[in-house]
Amino acid sequence: PRPILLTRHGESRDNVRGRIGGDTALSEAGDLYAKKLANFVEKRLKSERTASIWTSTLQRTILTASPIVGFPKIQWRALDEINAGVCDGMTYEEIKKNMPEEYESRKKDKLRYRYPRGESYLDVIQRLEPVIIELERQRAPVVVISHQAVLRALYAYFADRPLKEIPHIEVPLHTIIEIQMGVTGVQEKRYKLMD
Ligand code: F6P
Numbered sequence: 001p002r003p004i005l006l007t008r009h010g011e012s013r014d015n016v017r018g019r020i021g022g023d024t025a026l027s028e029a030g031d032l033y034a035k036k037l038a039n040f041v042e043k044r045l046k047s048e049r050t051a052s053i054w055t056s057t058l059q060r061t062i063l064t065a066s067p068i069v070g071f072p073k074i075q076w077r078a079l080d081e082i083n084a085g086v087c088d089g090m091t092y093e094e095i096k097k098n099m100p101e102e103y104e105s106r107k108k109d110k111l112r113y114r115y116p117r118g119e120s121y122l123d124v125i126q127r128l129e130p131v132i133i134e135l136e137r138q139r140a141p142v143v144v145i146s147h148q149a150v151l152r153a154l155y156a157y158f159a160d161r162p163l164k165e166i167p168h169i170e171v172p173l174h175t176i177i178e179i180q181m182g183v184t185g186v187q188e189k190r191y192k193l194m195d
Contacts, residue, residue, distance in 0.1 A: 001182035004135060004158070005041070005143040006151050008173050009060040010034045014089075015173070021081060021088035026063050029194070033174045036193045038067035040176065041143055045071070050140040054131075056080040061145045068143070078131050081147035085118025110167035121167050125153045132157055151177075158186055 010030030014022040026034065045051045052072045055061035056079035065073055087095050087102070096103040106113040114120035128150065135142060135154075144154065152169040155161070158179045161169065171177070174194045180187040 001180045001187075002139065003044070003141045004179045004181065005044070005141070006155060006171075006177040006179065007037065007064075007143070007145055007175065008148055008151060008171060009058075009064040009145055010037070011173055012060040018091040018093075019089055020092070021084040023058050023060070025059055029174075030060070030064070033194060034064045034067050036174075037064065037145075037176070038069070040191065040193060041068050042070070044178075045141055045143075048141050051142065052138075052140065053143045053145065054079060055145045056147060056150070058147070061147070064145050065143075071143075076131055078127050079144070079146040079150055082121065082124050082149035083115065083118040085115035087115050087118065111164060121149060121153065124149055125163075125166070128153055128157075155179075159188060160186070 009026070010033035011027045012022075012030055013024040013027055014020070015030075016027050052074060053065050053068055054074050054076055055065050057075050057077050058080055061079070062075065084090075087099070102116070111121045114123065132154070144151070146154070148171055149167070151171045152166050155169060155171065155177060156163075156166045172192070174192065176191040176193065178189045178191065
């Protein structure tokens with residue numbers, strides 16, 4: 001068995017303000033998580049000769065990976081957060097107030113809803129295919145530091161959860177989801193490193 005560790009980036013400045021998308025740096029709490037994650041990964045993967053750290057191309061995942069030393073890091077555009085198009089940088093409140101029809105259509109069918117000039121969950125699931133193929137091919141552990149929507153899709157793939165559940169799966173901040181791929185199937189553990 002070899003572990004795949006899935007985690008969101010540490011809390012970002014946009015998370016604090018409730019803004020979606022964007023490319024902000026980490027909050028103080030987010031910085032602290034990055035340090036705790038590095039500790040965890042160094043202990044957990046100490047005995048592994050090879051392992052790699054995969055991030056998106058967005059600052060908040062790269063900064064979350066930065067305290068981890070001793071493992072190669074790879075940036076994937078396919079791990080970037082769902083593109084909220086014209087809604088990028090807005091709060092859910094602002095979308096509800098300024099674009100009530102968009103807000104309602106997303107609520108009705110969050111899986112298929114595509115942000116104007118952005119993506120849907122189905123789009124995200126599709127662009128993750130090469131990442132999943134590469135994750136399956138790896139023999140060594142991988143730490144994936146990505147974003148809420150993307151991790152919902154990745155997690156659903158490994159945990160064999162139905163498509164329609166994907167946009168609603170709980171993937172909290174500051175929590176590591178460890179997936180063990182063994183001959184007998186997939187096992188899961190969650191480590192909440194901080195609130
Ligand atoms: O709020 C954090 C965030 O990662 C946003 O950048 C993104 O748009 C959102 O979560 C995805 O979650 P949901 O699909 O529930 O809006």
